[in-house]
Amino acid sequence: MKMPKAAKKYCARCKKHTDHKVSIYKKGKDRKMAVSKRRYDRKKAGYGSQPKPIQHNQCKVNKKTTPLFKCKECGHGTYGAGLRLKKFELVNQ
Numbered sequence: 001m002k003m004p005k006a007a008k009k010y011c012a013r014c015k016k017h018t019d020h021k022v023s024i025y026k027k028g029k030d031r032k033m034a035v036s037k038r039r040y041d042r043k044k045a046g047y048g049s050q051p052k053p054i055q056h057n058q059c060k061v062n063k064k065t066t067p068l069f070k071c072k073e074c075g076h077g078t079y080g081a082g083l084r085l086k087k088f089e090l091v092n093q
């Protein structure tokens, strides 16, 4: 799918339609000292089983791609709907 790099969308902060910059959302780096990570490491340490199941047989073919819309006036960002696509392209228009 091809999506234009710029879009006109409603901005909740500006309370009007403004130009938005479109980009693809990417997951940030996991924090090593987060509570859940520390708890998981504590459970995983030493002998014993895996505390959470690891999924091996995925039935979905494609991962979801989420477009991120950023207001050019105030910088407020909103997420678009996640799409299962083989190819997601941002094009100039």
Ligand SMILES: [Zn+2]
Residues within 6 Å of the ligand: 011, 012, 013, 014, 015, 018, 071, 072, 073, 074, 075, 076
């Ligand atoms: Zn705005």
